[in-house]
Amino acid sequence: MQPERPDYSGLTRLKERHSPRRRALWTTLVYLVAGLIWITF
Numbered sequence: 001m002q003p004e005r006p007d008y009s010g011l012t013r014l015k016e017r018h019s020p021r022r023r024a025l026w027t028t029l030v031y032l033v034a035g036l037i038w039i040t041f
Helices: 008-040
Strands: none
Touching: none
């Protein structure tokens, strides 16, 4: 019998480790995509 451990504990650790760089990358990507869509349409 294994005690069930919630997965999000590991996920939060992952997010804490990557968050600043990941967030910057995602924001730039979103801005680029939004700009392209704005120009196209």
